[in-house]
Structure formats: C-alpha cells, structure tokens
Amino acid sequence: MRPLPVAAALALSLVRGAAAAPPRKEGYGLPFDASADGFRVDELIHFTLLAIAVIFVIVAGMLLFSLVRHRRSHPARYTPGSKTSIGFALGFVALVLLAVDGTLFMHTIVDMRHVFWNFAAAESHPxxxxxxxxxxxxxxxxxxxxxxxxxxxxxxxxxxxxxxxxxxxxxxxxxxxxxxxxxxxxxxxxxxxxxxxxxxxxxxxxxxxxxxxxxxxxxxxxxxxxxxxxxxxxxxxxxxxxxxxxxxxxxxxxxxxxxxxxxxxxxxxxx
Ligand SMILES: [Cu+2]
Known part of the structure; x- marks a missing residue:
C-alpha cells in the first residue's frame, strides 16, 4: 500500500478525531473520564492545581522581590514582627483556608452526599x-x-x-x-x-x-x-x-x- 501524503493523513486523523475521540490510553493528564460524574472529581483536582499555581506565583514573587530589593544592603536582624505583618500573615492563611480548603471541603461534602455515596438514588433507579x-x-x-x-x-x-x-x-x-x-x-x-x-x-x-x-x-x-x-x-x-x-x-x-x-x-x- 502506498503511504498517505502527510497532509492527507493529518486531515484524515482530524476528521476521525472529530467523529469519535477514542479513549486516551497514554500521555499526560488525567485518565480518560468515561463516567457521568467523574468531572466533579476532575474539577476539584483542577481547582487545586490552579490554587496551588496562584499561591506559588504570589509567594515566589514576594521572595524574589525581597531578594532583589534588599540584596546585600540589608544586614540580618531579628524582628518579632509588627501588628501589621502578623495580621497580614494570619489574614493570608485565613484567606487560603477559606477560599481553597473551604471550597474543596464544601464541594466534596455535596458531591459525596448527592452523587458518590448516594446509594439510595442509584438503587432506586429501575x-x-x-x-x-x-x-x-x-x-x-x-x-x-x-x-x-x-x-x-x-x-x-x-x-x-x-x-x-x-x-x-x-x-x-x-x-x-x-x-x-x-x-x-x-x-x-x-x-x-x-x-x-x-x-x-x-x-x-x-x-x-x-x-x-x-x-x-x-x-x-x-x-x-x-x-x-x-x-x-x-x-x-x-x-x-x-x-x-x-x-x-x-x-x-x-x-x-x-x-x-x-x-x-x-x-x-x-x-
Ligand atoms: Cu489486590
């Protein structure tokens, strides 16, 4: 059989891909989701990844800022912190706890109750x-x-x-x-x-x-x-x-x- 020209093969694979995307067997990312409710788990995983990425950028940015700003001109000295700095740190922790962990916790409880552990609903289906x-x-x-x-x-x-x-x-x-x-x-x-x-x-x-x-x-x-x-x-x-x-x-x-x-x-x- 004569091999297909690259462009034709690509076009064919695109058409096939559009017709029916076969379950992905390898590569990066989560396994193919073949279920009706798996997206609920995926949403939590993606939310966690996004939250971690945002917090990483903020923290790394602050560290980098301090490094560049103070360089050698800032001799080390101990400070117990001011009310403002302690308040800022506690506020940041509370914000992460509420916005990230709180969201994950609430969604988990709701999904478990209504879907993943809702055996009564599953069993009552005829x-x-x-x-x-x-x-x-x-x-x-x-x-x-x-x-x-x-x-x-x-x-x-x-x-x-x-x-x-x-x-x-x-x-x-x-x-x-x-x-x-x-x-x-x-x-x-x-x-x-x-x-x-x-x-x-x-x-x-x-x-x-x-x-x-x-x-x-x-x-x-x-x-x-x-x-x-x-x-x-x-x-x-x-x-x-x-x-x-x-x-x-x-x-x-x-x-x-x-x-x-x-x-x-x-x-x-x-x-
Ligand atoms: Cu086993």
Missing part, C-alpha cells in the same frame, strides 16, 4: 445494575444475580476479571475480600473503594462512554499485586442485555453444586 465483587489474591470475581434477581442462587452469573455494564444507568457494586485488603480502583470512572475481609463495602458509578477500561487494585496486596487487573467493559444497553442473556444460559448449563469455590456470593445488602 434499571440499576447490581454486581457483587469478590477480591482475592490476585483477581476479581464478579457475580450477577441472574433471572431470579437474587444473589447466591443457582442461576447467578459468575465471571473472572471481567465485568460488563451498560451505558447510562447507575451501577452498584458490593465488594468483599477473602484474604487481605484490596481496593477496587476504576480510574476511568473516578471511583475507588477498599475490599475488606469480613465486610461488604460499596461503590457506585454511571458509565457514559462505551469501551474497555481497567479494573486495578489500589492496595499493595501481596507479591502479585501488579497482576491484579480486570477489564470493565461498557456496552450499549442492547448489547449488554444480549451478553447477559448468553452468560445466563451458560451459567444454567455450567452450574456445579460440588464447586464450592464458585459459591462465594452473599444476599444483597440493603441498609
């Missing part, structure tokens, strides 16, 4: 997808309730390092662990939650962009921690329904009452 995840050294097992809608029954769908969710509806995950503390990290959805032996923890998110995304473990959980990777596949609703029908049929055929390792689920926790 099409909400519920998944049980069991973390173990060193993989993620997933469990879907199957046609009866109840977990830990014969028709459950059990997967390994493979979770699939539809786009546009809330997903609620209940998490546990059988050995050590793991942490389910979905960087493309801006959520992360510890999986703790003997407890059931939760996380919720809503996917916005179809694609394949990483499920990573964010707690160092043993020598093969780095291998603990799964794939979260976001599908259009009709393809998710088709996948579910297929794996439910497979699950009915594959059910083995003797296979104790596959029967790790629990009754869905409501609280």
């Amino acid at each position: 099409d909400a997808v519920r998944i049980e995840v069991q973390a173990h050294q060193w993989a993620w097992s997933g469990r879907y309730a199957g046609p009866d809608g109840k977990f830990n029954t014969q028709d459950d769908v059990v997967t390994l390092n493979d979770l699939r969710v539809p786009v546009g509806v809330p997903v609620v995950v209940q998490l546990s662990s059988v050995d050590v503390i793991h942490s389910m990290n979905l960087p493309n959805f801006r959520v992360k939650q510890d999986a703790v032996p003997g407890d059931v923890t939760r996380l919720t998110f809503e996917a916005r962009t179809p694609g394949e995304y990483e499920i990573a473990c964010a707690q160092h959980c043993g020598p093969n921690h780095y291998k603990m990777r799964g794939v979260l596949t976001v599908l259009p609703p009709e393809r998710f329904a088709a996948w579910l029908r297929t794996v439910e049929a497979d699950a009915r055929r594959a059910y083995d009452p003797e296979d104790a390792e596959a029967h790790w689920g629990w009754d869905w926790r409501t609280r």
Whole structure:
C-alpha cells in the first residue's frame, strides 16, 4: 500500500478525531473520564492545581522581590514582627483556608452526599445494575444475580476479571475480600473503594462512554499485586442485555453444586 501524503493523513486523523475521540490510553493528564460524574472529581483536582499555581506565583514573587530589593544592603536582624505583618500573615492563611480548603471541603461534602455515596438514588433507579465483587489474591470475581434477581442462587452469573455494564444507568457494586485488603480502583470512572475481609463495602458509578477500561487494585496486596487487573467493559444497553442473556444460559448449563469455590456470593445488602 502506498503511504498517505502527510497532509492527507493529518486531515484524515482530524476528521476521525472529530467523529469519535477514542479513549486516551497514554500521555499526560488525567485518565480518560468515561463516567457521568467523574468531572466533579476532575474539577476539584483542577481547582487545586490552579490554587496551588496562584499561591506559588504570589509567594515566589514576594521572595524574589525581597531578594532583589534588599540584596546585600540589608544586614540580618531579628524582628518579632509588627501588628501589621502578623495580621497580614494570619489574614493570608485565613484567606487560603477559606477560599481553597473551604471550597474543596464544601464541594466534596455535596458531591459525596448527592452523587458518590448516594446509594439510595442509584438503587432506586429501575434499571440499576447490581454486581457483587469478590477480591482475592490476585483477581476479581464478579457475580450477577441472574433471572431470579437474587444473589447466591443457582442461576447467578459468575465471571473472572471481567465485568460488563451498560451505558447510562447507575451501577452498584458490593465488594468483599477473602484474604487481605484490596481496593477496587476504576480510574476511568473516578471511583475507588477498599475490599475488606469480613465486610461488604460499596461503590457506585454511571458509565457514559462505551469501551474497555481497567479494573486495578489500589492496595499493595501481596507479591502479585501488579497482576491484579480486570477489564470493565461498557456496552450499549442492547448489547449488554444480549451478553447477559448468553452468560445466563451458560451459567444454567455450567452450574456445579460440588464447586464450592464458585459459591462465594452473599444476599444483597440493603441498609
Ligand atoms: Cu489486590
């Protein structure tokens, strides 16, 4: 095949880019945000970066000013400070605390309450997808309730390092662990939650962009921690329904009452 001229290749890539921007896999900046609410986290990170940059410029400017202004003509001497200088310092600290930390704190509380920890809203959605995840050294097992809608029954769908969710509806995950503390990290959805032996923890998110995304473990959980990777596949609703029908049929055929390792689920926790 003859190579495309550079200009034509560039034009083609621009057209392709405009049609559908593929999730970014590498480079600088935050991971591609495939979720409906990840922008809330990104806004806080960008606000923090901006605030730090502004404060850095102010402080560095003042230091530079003092350096240049006084140079060698200013012999060092101790001063306890004047009322004005102490007031200025305290005022600056109060301003940073209120404007930066206060803003971050208020937004965090509101976002947690209304979105990231709002399990009541997520669960009340008629099409909400519920998944049980069991973390173990060193993989993620997933469990879907199957046609009866109840977990830990014969028709459950059990997967390994493979979770699939539809786009546009809330997903609620209940998490546990059988050995050590793991942490389910979905960087493309801006959520992360510890999986703790003997407890059931939760996380919720809503996917916005179809694609394949990483499920990573964010707690160092043993020598093969780095291998603990799964794939979260976001599908259009009709393809998710088709996948579910297929794996439910497979699950009915594959059910083995003797296979104790596959029967790790629990009754869905409501609280
Ligand atoms: Cu782990």
